[in-house]
Amino acid sequence: MSVKAGKHARELLLKEYRGVLSTHSKAMPGFPFGSVVPYCLDGQGWPLILISRIAQHTHNLKQDAKCSLFVGERGAEDVQAVGRLTLLAEARQLHDPAAIAAAAARYYRFFPDSQNYHQAHDFDFWVLAPVRWRYIGGFGAIHWLDQVALENTFAGDSEQGMIAHMNQDHASAIAHYVALAGLPKHVPAELVGIDSEGFHLRIGQGLYWLAFPTSCNSPGAVRQALVQLAHAATWPTDGPASA
Numbered sequence: 001m002s003v004k005a006g007k008h009a010r011e012l013l014l015k016e017y018r019g020v021l022s023t024h025s026k027a028m029p030g031f032p033f034g035s036v037v038p039y040c041l042d043g044q045g046w047p048l049i050l051i052s053r054i055a056q057h058t059h060n061l062k063q064d065a066k067c068s069l070f071v072g073e074r075g076a077e078d079v080q081a082v083g084r085l086t087l088l089a090e091a092r093q094l095h096d097p098a099a100i101a102a103a104a105a106r107y108y109r110f111f112p113d114s115q116n117y118h119q120a121h122d123f124d125f126w127v128l129a130p131v132r133w134r135y136i137g138g139f140g141a142i143h144w145l146d147q148v149a150l151e152n153t154f155a156g157d158s159e160q161g162m163i164a165h166m167n168q169d170h171a172s173a174i175a176h177y178v179a180l181a182g183l184p185k186h187v188p189a190e191l192v193g194i195d196s197e198g199f200h201l202r203i204g205q206g207l208y209w210l211a212f213p214t215s216c217n218s219p220g221a222v223r224q225a226l227v228q229l230a231h232a233a234t235w236p237t238d239g240p241a242s243a
Contacts, residue, residue: 005143009135010150012071012083014041014198017110017207019071021049023060023091033060039069039128040110040193040200040207043155046127047087048103050114053122061091061126069128083137087148089128100125102156109163109192110200110207152195158219159194166191166226173230177201180235183208194222 018038025033035057039047047069051058061067072084094100103125108115117123133145154162166174167190178189184203193200198211212225213236228236 002143002145005135005137005141006133006145006148008083008137009085009133009143009145009148010045011197011209011211012073012085012135013047013087013148014195014200014209016071016074019047019069021057022068022070023057024064024066025056026060026063027056033057037069038111038114040107041149041152041195042103042106042127043152044127045149045151045195046129047089048107049126049128050107050111050123051126053124058124061093065091067091067128081138083135085136085148086134087128088131088133090131091126092129094125094127103127105160106155106193110202150196153217154194154196154219154222162194162219162222163191170226170230173226174201176230177210178203180229180232181208181210199226 017040018036020034021037022032022034025031033056035055037049037051037057039049042048067089069087069089070084071087072079073082076082094103104115107125114123130149133148135143135145135148137143152159171188174189174191177183178185178201183189183201184206187204189201189203189208191199192202192207196212196216198209201208201210212222213228214225216222216225
């Protein structure tokens with residue numbers, strides 16, 4: 001049961017791209033301080049955030065790195081009947097130049113506008129290192145989980161190469177994925193992320209995660225999955241895991 005709950009929790013984390021970061025208030029000791037932050041997942045499958053040095057939550061984290069990130073399904077009429085996830089974590093600022101460069105390459109694909117204010121202002125990358133997870137999948141489906149994050153074996157050059165190839169040479173296939181999943185069509189979609197379980201599309205400011213028919217453990221398997229979806233008349237699973 002915990003394995004299935006862990007998979008559902010991870011899919012929720014992938015589907016969403018913003019959550020409520022709660023930190024220990026420096027200005028009001030003893031009180032939690034909540035703020036909305038966008039995130040994507042790094043190569044370890046941990047939430048990666050880009051936050052200003054002058055932000056209150058950054059001051060709080062520098063004093064106490066213990067925090068939580070709450071993620072819930074958007075657009076639900078009954079918020080108690082759908083999935084929500086709380087990650088208890090230790091926040092870690094990235095200092096190593098190679099780690100910062102890898103984080104920037106990934107984060108900018110998901111949030112391209114962030115590149116401008118990152119360069120113009122004092123922003124830093126942080127990762128939320130998981131300690132424990134609390135997943136609620138609806139009424140009565142409550143789980144404490146020790147393992148949810150899954151390492152992305154494609155992160156880095158392999159992922160960037162596959163993404164560039166798809167965006168440059170297979171725009172029609174990407175448009176087919178959008179139609180197949182019933183996603184917005186107001187602007188062309190771009191592939192921005194690939195993991196073993198699915199892929200992310202960015203459409204305007206929105207991000208959407210779609211699940212592969214089966215888990216992929218190699219670039220060749222990813223290619224087969226994308227080709228299968230490009231020729232599918234309907235989504236080959238119970239429904240795309242999209243936001």
